[in-house]
Structures are given as structure tokens and as C-alpha cells.
Amino acid sequence: MIRKLSMLFAGALLGATAVTVVNGANGVSANAAGTDTYRQLAIFGDIFERVRAQYVTPPDDKELVESAINGMLTSLDPHSSYLNAEAAQDMRVQTKGEFGGLGIEVTMENELVKVVAPIDDTPAARAGILSGDLIEKIDGEEVRGMTLSDAVDLMRGPVNTPIELSILREGVAKPLEITIIRDIVKVKAVKYRVEEDVGYLKITSFTEKTTNDLKEAIKAIKEEVSEEDLKGFVLDLRLNPGGLLDQAVNVSDAFLERGEIVSTRGREAEDISRYDSRAGDLVDGKPLIVLINGGSASASEIVAGALQDHRRATVVGTQSFGKGSVQTIIPLGENGALRLTTALYYTPSGQSIQGKGITPDIKVEQPLPDDLAGRDLTRGESDLRGHIQGEEESEEGSGSIAYVPQDPEEDEQLRFALELLRGEKTDPAFPPNPDKAVMNQ
Secondary structure, X not given: OOOOOOEEOOOOOOOOEEEEEOOOOXXXXXXXXXXXXXXXXXXXXXXXXXXXXXXOOOOOHHHHHHHHHHHHHHOOOOOOEEEOHHHHHHHHHHHHOXXXXXXXXXXXXXXXXXXXXXXXXXXXXXXXXXXXXXXXXXXXXXXXXXXXXXXXXXXXXXXXXXXXEEEEOOOOOOOEEEEEEOEEEEOOOEXXXXXXXXXXXXXXXXXXXXXXXXXXXXXXXXXXXXXXXXXXXXXXXXXXXXXEHHHHHHHHHOOOOOOEEXXXXXXXXXXXXXXXXXXXXXXXXXXXXXXXXXXXXXXXXXXXXXXXXXXXXXXXXXXXXXXXXXXXXXXXXXXXXXXXXXXXXXXXXXXXXXOOOOOOOEEOOOOOXXXXXXXXXXXXXXXXXXXXXXXXXXXXXXXXXXXXXOOHHHOHHXXXXXXXXXXXXXXXXXXXXXXXXXXXX
């Protein structure tokens, strides 16, 4: 079976990041630039004019300026960047968790777009798109030769606009021509199911919808399994790249009764923000296991770190990505937005995970299938060129293999968690003892 990374039709969500958003750039202060700074800017202006006048082919002025800005920002760290108007709009769409499109999860296979699954109650599902369908043409344009991102961009678009897909379906001799009218697609940030006597919660992203989706998922599980029979919950944060900081705080708060969740510390000594939990554990103190791997980054690590330090949950899996920085999105009006690293975050014990990651309480490796054997699927902040050196970072670095099998029957990390909750396996780290919580004094 061919295994390839899939992406939601909305596109890859934010990357590995914890994001805060400000309403404007007013009030931002900076130290006055000195004479040397202005001299360097004059050099930049001179080079810019020479490139415009003498480069072998006439360059685009806008692209030159944007590239120069991005060069400045990416030289700071891998997560600071300039978002032009189009990219800034895409980011706003992704953080809202809804977009104008068809509603399909797709991957690339044999140069065609393969439908992994249509999302329930979306234009694609209503039009009869099925899992396994291969899209060979989009509005008459051949998919072969496109990247997955190119194809996704073509399929996304304004609400109430039509799109024609040419579909190859197993068992059907001729391509199917299907016209779909785009509509608002709401992506569930939390997927859930009941594993006999255990509630399984998978957070795929931290968007504006995550907290509400989590509450609805917990409520549904409680309605399906009685209080007496419910052994506990698995919170799956594997392959979760991050998202909004406030949503990470809210998710952590859903399982905690009190205490600090995370703190952020900026450039100045007094620039410290602390986020605390409020009374009210949504799962009523039921045992909780958190799954992480090398694809668990930033906002995911905030949640895992808070629940681990409070000894509210046992963390199972492999070392997380290790991205402990916070990016502030600063709107620039019609010119887009600036994504700038403005702080580092710290777990309740006062530890920075920048370049280190969250170390699981119980390490459980996930074996790779034969068709992925030998491939490097390890992901970690410490491997990124120009990353901010973490206070706790060592030669071991951060991250681990970022792989989760699609078939739950092959998921060794999930199986281990379920067996722990059911008492079929034992480990000194489970259940954790809240009296031994590690808090920063």
C-alpha cells in the first residue's frame, strides 16, 4: 500500500507555530537607528537600483522587495516571515478553521490527486466524490505536472463558484465529469471516537474552533459510554503542527483544575505573561494519556508540557518537535502582515522546550512499514538552520520520527495507551501523581 502524507483541502495549517495576533502596528516602539544603520540602508538602495538596471532579465520590483524583507526576517530564525496580502489572507482563513472550497482531504499518487476522504456534509460529499477517486483534470487543466499545493490552490475559491473535476474511479471505464459548487467548508479541529471503553480525542490543529470542537467531542463520548464503563481518555497530539496560543491554553485548561498552564517571556525582563487554568475538569478527573511524536510542535507542546508538569496526564510516545517560540502576527494593512518571533514560552515547571522538546514519560517507538523503511522521517526544531538556541538544548537535540499509521490496528503507540488505561499493562509513570506536580516557584 502506498503511504504518502496527506493534507487538508485548506492547506497545511500554520506550520509549527504558536501564534498570537495583534490588531495593528500602532504603539510599536523601536530604538532610533544610528548613522551606521542608515549607511547600510543606503548600500541596500544602491544594490536594489543596480539589480533593477543591470540584471540580465528585468526583475519584478515587488518581488525584489518582498524577497529582501523575507531575507532579513528568515535570517533571524526559521519562523519569522513576511506575509504578503494573499498569504496573510490564507493565514486568516486557516486559523478560522473554515474556507471556501469543496471539502476533501487529498494526497498525491502517481502524479494525480487522490481523494483520501470527503468531509461529511460538504459540496464534495453531496456531489458523490468517494475515497480513492483520482482527480486527473481541474477545470480542464491536467493535474500531471502540478504539485499538490498547486492543485489545492486551483480547487479552493470563492463561495458559490463552480468547478469541474475529471475523476478516474476504479471499476468505471470512462472518466467522470463532476461539477461542484464551492461552499463554506468547516474543518473539524478535533476528531473523536470510542475505543470500546476509552474515549479517543485527536486534535489535528489549534484553530479558532478547537476549544468548542473539543467540548463537543467530550460530551459525545460521555453520552456514548457510561461513567462506570469509561476507563479514561487518550489525547492524540501526534503530527499536530501547532496554531493559536489561546487555543492551546484553553485545551490545557479543559483538563486542569488550577495552576499555571504556560508563561511567555519576551525581550525585556518585565515582558512576562502567565496563563492560568480555572476550576473545571471536563472529563471529571478520568485518567488521561497524551500521545506525542516528532510532529507534535509548539501549541501541542504547550498542552503536553502543562498536563505533564501538573501530573494530570501521562505522556506516551517519542520526543516532540521542540519549538518553544511564539510568533506575533502584526497586520500591515493592505500590505499583508509580519510574522515575528516575540517571545519564548515555558512550561509550568519553568522549563523551555526550545530545541529540546517534551520528553515522554513512557517512550514507545512506532515501527515504520516496509515501504518507508530507511527514509528519514525525523522532525525537530534543533535541525532547522538558524533556529534560536534553547536554554535546555543539548547535543541530543529535539524531535523524533513523525509518523502515524492510518490503520489503528498498526498503531503501536495507541495500543500501548489503551492497554495502560485498561490495566492490561503497567508502568510506574501511570497513573501520574498530582501531589508530585512540578511547578516553577
